[in-house]
Amino acid sequence: MAAAGVGAEALATSVRDFVSGQQDGRAAEVAAGVKDGRWTVLQLVEALGFCLENTDPRMRGRGIQLLSQVLLQCYSLLQEKEVLHLVLFYESRLQDNHLVIPSVLQGLRALSMCEVLSPGLAVSVLKAIFQEVHVQSLLQLDRHTVYSIITNFMSTREEELKGLGANFTFGFIQVMDGEKDPRNLLVAFQIVHDLIAKDYALGPFVEELFEVTSCYFPVDFTPPPNDPHGIQREDLILSLRAVLASTTQFAEFLLPLLIEKLDSELQSAKLDSLQTLTACCAIYGQKELQEFLPSLWSSLRREVFQTASEKIETECLAALRALSACLSRSVLSSDSEDLLDSFLSSILQDCRHHLCEPDMKLVWPSAKLLQAAAGASLRTYHRITHSVLPLLLEQYTKHTQSSQRRTILEMLLGFLELQQKWGHVEEDESPLLLHQAPVCSVVFSALLDPSVQLQLVGIKALTVLGSLQGFLSSSNLELVVDHLIRLALHEEDSQSSEAAMEAAGSLAPAYPKVFSGHMVPKLEEELQSEREESYHKRQSLQQRCLQALAAVSTHTSIVKETVPILLQHLQKVQKETEAKNTQDVISVCQSLHRVALQCQQDAEGCWYFHQTVVPCLLAMAVQAAMPESTHTLPGKALLEEEVLAAMIPVISAATTHLSPELAAQSVSHVVPLFLDGDVSFLPQNNFPCSFQPFGDGEHLEAQRRLIALLMAFVCSLPRDVAIPQQEWLLRELLALSCSSNCPFTATTAAKCFAGLVNKHPAAAGRNPAACSEQDGAQPCGGAPPNAGTHPAALGDQSPGAALPPPELLPDRQAAGPAG
Numbered sequence: 001m002a003a004a005g006v007g008a009e010a011l012a013t014s015v016r017d018f019v020s021g022q023q024d025g026r027a028a029e030v031a032a033g034v035k036d037g038r039w040t041v042l043q044l045v046e047a048l049g050f051c052l053e054n055t056d057p058r059m060r061g062r063g064i065q066l067l068s069q070v071l072l073q074c075y076s077l078l079q080e081k082e083v084l085h086l087v088l089f090y091e092s093r094l095q096d097n098h099l100v101i102p103s104v105l106q107g108l109r110a111l112s113m114c115e116v117l118s119p120g121l122a123v124s125v126l127k128a129i130f131q132e133v134h135v136q137s138l139l140q141l142d143r144h145t146v147y148s149i150i151t152n153f154m155s156t157r158e159e160e161l162k163g164l165g166a167n168f169t170f171g172f173i174q175v176m177d178g179e180k181d182p183r184n185l186l187v188a189f190q191i192v193h194d195l196i197a198k199d200y201a202l203g204p205f206v207e208e209l210f211e212v213t214s215c216y217f218p219v220d221f222t223p224p225p226n227d228p229h230g231i232q233r234e235d236l237i238l239s240l241r242a243v244l245a246s247t248t249q250f251a252e253f254l255l256p257l258l259i260e261k262l263d264s265e266l267q268s269a270k271l272d273s274l275q276t277l278t279a280c281c282a283i284y285g286q287k288e289l290q291e292f293l294p295s296l297w298s299s300l301r302r303e304v305f306q307t308a309s310e311k312i313e314t315e316c317l318a319a320l321r322a323l324s325a326c327l328s329r330s331v332l333s334s335d336s337e338d339l340l341d342s343f344l345s346s347i348l349q350d351c352r353h354h355l356c357e358p359d360m361k362l363v364w365p366s367a368k369l370l371q372a373a374a375g376a377s378l379r380t381y382h383r384i385t386h387s388v389l390p391l392l393l394e395q396y397t398k399h400t401q402s403s404q405r406r407t408i409l410e411m412l413l414g415f416l417e418l419q420q421k422w423g424h425v426e427e428d429e430s431p432l433l434l435h436q437a438p439v440c441s442v443v444f445s446a447l448l449d450p451s452v453q454l455q456l457v458g459i460k461a462l463t464v465l466g467s468l469q470g471f472l473s474s475s476n477l478e479l480v481v482d483h484l485i486r487l488a489l490h491e492e493d494s495q496s497s498e499a500a501m502e503a504a505g506s507l508a509p510a511y512p513k514v515f516s517g518h519m520v521p522k523l524e525e526e527l528q529s530e531r532e533e534s535y536h537k538r539q540s541l542q543q544r545c546l547q548a549l550a551a552v553s554t555h556t557s558i559v560k561e562t563v564p565i566l567l568q569h570l571q572k573v574q575k576e577t578e579a580k581n582t583q584d585v586i587s588v589c590q591s592l593h594r595v596a597l598q599c600q601q602d603a604e605g606c607w608y609f610h611q612t613v614v615p616c617l618l619a620m621a622v623q624a625a626m627p628e629s630t631h632t633l634p635g636k637a638l639l640e641e642e643v644l645a646a647m648i649p650v651i652s653a654a655t656t657h658l659s660p661e662l663a664a665q666s667v668s669h670v671v672p673l674f675l676d677g678d679v680s681f682l683p684q685n686n687f688p689c690s691f692q693p694f695g696d697g698e699h700l701e702a703q704r705r706l707i708a709l710l711m712a713f714v715c716s717l718p719r720d721v722a723i724p725q726q727e728w729l730l731r732e733l734l735a736l737s738c739s740s741n742c743p744f745t746a747t748t749a750a751k752c753f754a755g756l757v758n759k760h761p762a763a764a765g766r767n768p769a770a771c772s773e774q775d776g777a778q779p780c781g782g783a784p785p786n787a788g789t790h791p792a793a794l795g796d797q798s799p800g801a802a803l804p805p806p807e808l809l810p811d812r813q814a815a816g817p818a819g
Contacts, residue, residue: 130171166203324376402451
């Protein structure tokens with residue numbers, strides 16, 4: 001009894017201190033007391049009795065403020081009956097002095113979060129707020145409290161609120177009307193969106209709801225500097241757009257507004273209007289658009305024809321595409337007008353004739369408008385291209401200047417690219433198939449034109465035609481290949497040559513038999529040709545042949561044709577090439593590298609390339625490094641640093657994407673080659689003496705240079721592939737990196753060592769200092785080593801920079817025999 005008295009006195013003291021304004025911190029103390037059971041909310045209300053009945057509104061306000069602050073922290077502890085009495089109390093206080101209202105709203109916000117709120121109370125609270133509170137006369141924070149109460153009830157008492165019918169919508173309109181603060185607007189816009197999305201009754205208040213939100217369109221808001229709330233103009237734009245584009249009921253009011261803003265001089269208003277129109281088209285149908293289509297088309301056409309803004313043009317085209325798609329989706333009844341057809345007819349009437357004027361400024365705006373409409377659906381594509389395609393073909397023939405033809409072909413290309421969206425060309429409907437012969441004729445003529453720019457557009461068009469399944473006949477395909485070969489090998493301008501090679505690579509996967517049977521043999525023939533020509537001309541032709549062979553190797557069946565040709569040519573040129581002129585060998589390696597990269601995503605092609613190319617490169621390098629072949633070291637091209645540097649990425653790219661099983665199979669051959677001199681897996685392995693890259697003596701210096709190829713291999717292996725005889729290999733690499741007088745050999749040995757250490761089980765989970773980027777070494781299973789780095793460019797990268805901690809170094813005595 002005494003303890004209860006002491007507790008009541010403590011509560012009374014805390015209440016007096018807070019109400020008198022002396023200690024605001026008392027609210028947190030009282031809330032803590034309620035939470036831990038020292039006091040109940042009822043006891044708090046009783047303790048507040050003297051001030052809740054006080055004639056001074058400030059005193060009453062302080063008392064309700066204390067109660068509300070406690071409820072905000074303790075609302076989850078309330079019983080249903082307590083909530084009922086508190087709701088009735090707070091509702092009655094909504095009629096109190098304006099000084100009291102902010103605290104009353106805070107209390108109602110706390111009660112709106114109670115799970116034990118009795119049915120009907122949510123409606124009762126909102127009715128009281130709608131009736132008694134002039135929300136827009138309140139401060140920003142208090143208005144935000146009202147929005148929070150509404151949001152809470154909409155989340156938890158949806159069916160009850162819907163029972164109010166359109167009165168709830170009307171009440172909210174009154175609450176929101178005149179809101180200016182961006183913090184509150186974001187919440188208010190979300191409430192309107194939920195009203196519509198959750199199918200609340202709007203009744204006769206659709207236009208009022210539209211007006212109360214659309215008055216902010218377009219959003220004109222610049223956040224103040226150092227704004228702590230972080231609200232951006234774009235946040236408000238997107239939130240408002242979500243409301244305006246959420247219902248077809250707004251269409252009759254919104255579309256005139258959008259047309260009006262499109263005609264304004266303000267670019268931001270135009271952009272916002274266009275983006276909102278595009279968003280609306282996702283839910284609109286013919287019914288909503290019918291009345292406004294002529295005005296919308298007029299505004300869009302004017303903007304595209306006249307604007308200097310790329311953004312405006314882009315959004316206009318997106319809106320036109322959305323309008324056309326919207327009309328395409330609409331299901332026609334037997335007696336309704338086909339709005340899509342009449343809409344497209346208007347577009348064709350206003351734009352088609354400009355395509356006949358390739359030198360005039362309206363040709364491209366017209367083409368873009370037509371292409372935007374055509375890109376909306378298969379139906380719009382057929383309707384537009386049926387009219388435009390014959391005209392463009394006619395205009396190409398009519399105009400003879402290359403610049404005019406290029407403009408016309410670029411427009412034609414735009415329509416061809418749209419066909420790609422719809423996949424297979426349908427024989428009975430496609431305007432493209434109806435004009436197959438003239439389309440091919442126009443494209444082929446562009447490839448023969450002396451204008452490089454026209455050729456480039458022709459190559460793009462050719463690539464698109466080839467991607468349309470079923471469009472090109474077998475005879476046309478052979479003609480395509482002939483044109484690509486001619487352009488790739490013999491066109492003077494490198495742009496056309498490179499574009500033709502890229503086109504061949506793009507088309508080859510679709511027609512592998514045509515390219516392997518027609519293009520590859522011709523490239524091989526040109527590569528092996530012994531025609532009497534100047535050295536420079538022959539070099540240039542061979543270079544292009546090599547590039548073309550690599551470019552077309554985009555299908556495994558073609559790779560199996562081109563790789564042997566490239567390897568055969570490599571063997572030929574390395575025998576003929578002197579060390580002072582190694583570019584021929586490097587060119588072949590560069591082509592092999594491109595093929596390797598193109599094979600990486602295909603398991604079959606990747607393994608074929610690896611098991612074919614890697615042993616061959618190693619065999620050629622070993623042969624070149626044999627002592628009897630190197631008495632004029634470095635007289636062999638394959639031993640030159642720049643050539644080895646070109647071979648490294650080939651081996652690396654051929655290894656990085658191998659499966660662990662295949663990589664293990666390969667490593668079981670490559671490592672014994674370098675440690676044991678086991679050449680049995682190499683082709684043409686009849687060497688005059690043994691291969692000892694880790695052996696001593698000047699006569700083996702050439703063999704030691706090939707450690708670069710070992711580095712390329714082991715540093716590109718998947719991490720979980722075990723290296724046979726790894727301890728022995730580490731010793732030999734360490735010794736070589738520290739003892740070699742050749743910077744190239746020492747550096748590559750150090751990098752190889754670093755890669756192995758980084759892969760070593762003992763190094764797992766630790767920072768691989770031995771293989772840092774600074775040292776230029778790459779971890780096994782990671783990116784390939786920097787094959788192009790010349791030792792002279794390595795700066796401070798001494799071999800010793802790549803050493804692991806001493807405990808990782810195996811005992812030299814136990815490592816096995818020296819190479």
